């Protein structure tokens with residue numbers, strides 16, 4: 001029932017509940033609501049502020065300031081500096097994502113069996129059963145025809161023209177207005193992010209929520225974790241407020257994201273050999289297509305068409321992505337009149353992306369000021385996949401009459417015509433030549449059978465500890481080749497359910 005937001009004063013806020021859930025995104029939201037429905041007392045401790053949809057900022061600048069982790073400025077260290085995007089707000093990255101919902105493919109469970117010793121034959125059925133429930137709870141449905149917008153329709157037509165699989169995306173959105181604003185938070189409140197669904201339900205069921213409350217460390221003695229502590233932080237000034245300590249009678253469930261969950265364990269002195277290892281991602285690159293007549297990217301669902309045709313070979317997912325002018329402008333090269341001409345052409349542009357099912361592996365370590373730092377470089381095989389993705393996007397664009405494409409690759413002309421795809425085929429494989437972004441992240445607290453090679457077991461229990469569980473994307477020991485939030489939510493529901501079944 002109670003919501004503790006930023007507060008100042010010398011007194012420590014002290015609370016005690018059955019379960020403390022750290023983070024309120026895909027993993028944390030799912031765990032918290034599952035525990036609350038089971039009758040447990042739950043406290044959700046979230047670093048970001050609580051914002052209702054009508055309070056989301058109008059501008060992209062405001063979204064980076066108020067909703068994104070570190071203003072969206074985190075980048076990988078490695079051969080290239082690729083942005084690593086996550087949210088820091090009540091609802092986590094579900095607030096700023098495109099709400100695409102894809103079931104965990106069956107081959108993933110086989111992969112986990114072969115590579116990290118998954119020994120639960122019931123896992124696939126359990127996960128799919130939870131995904132049935134989640135789809136009902138979050139109103140998952142295909143993008144309605146009236147909200148598609150021209151870019152999504154063009155991409156579907158392009159896939160059909162080329163004879164490759166292409167489909168209308170399913171999303172957790174109720175009554176989409178097609179305002180292409182998902183990445184800034186859906187001000188219309190249509191997207192079913194956890195801050196408008198499960199976290200309010202946790203509160204209705206008597207749960208407690210702390211916002212602006214980044215957990216600094218876990219309280220523990222002799223491997224038994226008893227709670228969490230930290231200081232409130234003002235969402236705008238970043239000024240430190242009162243201290244808080246939330247004790248857990250049963251368990252602490254860490255779900256603070258791929259980069260932050262390992263750091264919480266690290267700061268708490270619970271460093272194990274695998275902590276921060278096994279970082280993986282679906283690096284994505286975007287190509288602009290220019291048409292003779294308006295496409296109007298800001299009309300239509302942010303993402304409405306996808307193709308999994310190349311998921312296994314070479315390992316790609318193709319999608320549309322409607323983006324606001326502020327973001328697109330960064331991709332329009334030139335200055336003065338040239339730039340203005342290109343900006344004027346915005347209405348005629350469409351943006352489509354290729355996300356790589358990458359095999360490259362990185363690590364997460366404490367960086368400057370103790371903030372998480374991702375070390376990651378795409379290997380040559382993944383760069384070949386990325387280039388292949390860009391080539392497929394070019395074929396799609398030209399299959400529906402685009403006049404030119406802008407792949408954004410250093411060393412190539414700014415715009416390529418239909419007879420210049422060979423230039424893309426020979427584009428540099430140096431990661432620094434490409435514009436790629438990491439939004440689907442995995443690992444850092446990976447699950448596995450062997451304690452030396454993983455951080456937690458398949459129930460999310462951190463090896464060598466009592467009362468400590470991880471339930472977010474950081475436990476996933478591979479890439480998925482599909483959008484991850486459904487898998488994260490279902491895994492988290494499984495972890496919370498099994499915790500309660502054992503009455504822990």
Ligand SMILES: Cc1cc2nc3c(=O)[nH]c(=O)nc-3n(C[C@H](O)[C@H](O)[C@H](O)COP(=O)(O)OP(=O)(O)OC[C@H]3O[C@@H](n4cnc5c(N)ncnc54)[C@H](O)[C@@H]3O)c2cc1C
Nearest residue numbers: 023025027047092093097098099100215472473483484485
């Ligand atoms: C732009 C973008 C678009 C995406 N689109 C899709 C999509 O359409 N479909 C899809 O399946 N996936 C999508 N994803 C990925 C998906 O949203 C994430 O994989 C998923 O939300 C990760 O869940 P999580 O619980 O691990 O972390 P998050 O959802 O990021 O939640 C972590 C939470 O922990 C909080 N936190 C961090 N540190 C602390 C701390 N010290 N103390 C307390 N709280 C803390 C954060 O503020 C955050 O609220 C997208 C991602 C991005 C960036």
Ligand code: SF4
Nearest residue numbers: 176177179180182186
């Ligand atoms: S496309 Fe617009 S209306 Fe639809 S879910 Fe996204 S932000 Fe909301």
